[in-house]
Amino acid sequence: MTLYDLIVSRRTIRQFKPDSVSKEVLKKLVNVARLAPSGANLQPLEFIVVDDEEIRKQIFACLRWAAYVAPEGDPKSGHEPVAYMVNLVNTKIRDRGFERDIGAAVENMILAALEEDIGSCWVDTIDRSKVQEILNIPEEYKIDSILALGYTDEKPILEEMKESVKYWKDIEGKLHVPKRKLEDVIHFNKF
Ligand SMILES: Cc1cc2nc3c(=O)[nH]c(=O)nc-3n(C[C@H](O)[C@H](O)[C@H](O)COP(=O)(O)O)c2cc1C
Numbered sequence: 001m002t003l004y005d006l007i008v009s010r011r012t013i014r015q016f017k018p019d020s021v022s023k024e025v026l027k028k029l030v031n032v033a034r035l036a037p038s039g040a041n042l043q044p045l046e047f048i049v050v051d052d053e054e055i056r057k058q059i060f061a062c063l064r065w066a067a068y069v070a071p072e073g074d075p076k077s078g079h080e081p082v083a084y085m086v087n088l089v090n091t092k093i094r095d096r097g098f099e100r101d102i103g104a105a106v107e108n109m110i111l112a113a114l115e116e117d118i119g120s121c122w123v124d125t126i127d128r129s130k131v132q133e134i135l136n137i138p139e140e141y142k143i144d145s146i147l148a149l150g151y152t153d154e155k156p157i158l159e160e161m162k163e164s165v166k167y168w169k170d171i172e173g174k175l176h177v178p179k180r181k182l183e184d185v186i187h188f189n190k191f
Pocket residue numbers: 010011012013014064065066067121122123124125126156167177
């Protein structure tokens with residue numbers, strides 16, 4: 001698959017197979033995050049890789065899923081993520097303006113994971129103080145987001161957006177995700 005096709009085919013995944021993701025692959029993901037563009041090359045980001053079963057359970061309890069279809073969008077029992085990437089910002093290096101670094105690093109991880117058939121959900125709805133405590137994260141580190149990972153066990157369907165941005169589940173439980181049309185977002189030369 002070309003990189004373009006991989007990007008077009010990517011959808012957020014919230015149902016995963018129970019198969020574990022190897023440490024080698026998880027390290028590869030941190031490597032592509034590390035090499036992402038960084039404003040002023042300050043590189044304020046660090047990552048905690050969580051694959052331990054007991055810690056995963058604790059992290060899972062701190063996350064919220066698919067608000068537009070909750071609770072139907074939650075990972076079902078036995079289909080939870082098998083690993084998490086906890087995306088940290090060292091606020092001593094940079095406490096503002098790191099958001100685009102995060103965007104580039106996380107998207108790199110999402111796409112590198114997808115190349116290995118690993119799906120992901122980028123999660124922002126987090127009980128951060130609990131995660132900070134569970135993972136023993138020092139005060140000067142801010143939890144930006146968490147990338148939930150695992151081998152894909154659902155196939156969300158891309159839809160052309162009509163009136164609403166809200167994704168929905170059909171009667172078979174398949175997730176449909178509306179996106180704005182290309183001609184609605186593109187401007188050539190002038191607005
Ligand atoms: C910054 C950010 C935060 C997100 N937070 C959550 C979240 O807390 N829980 C969740 O289930 N999905 C979350 N998502 C996934 C979005 O719901 C998803 O990207 C969106 O519905 C579009 O679907 P797609 O990724 O398949 O294109 C987040 C995505 C982004 C980029």
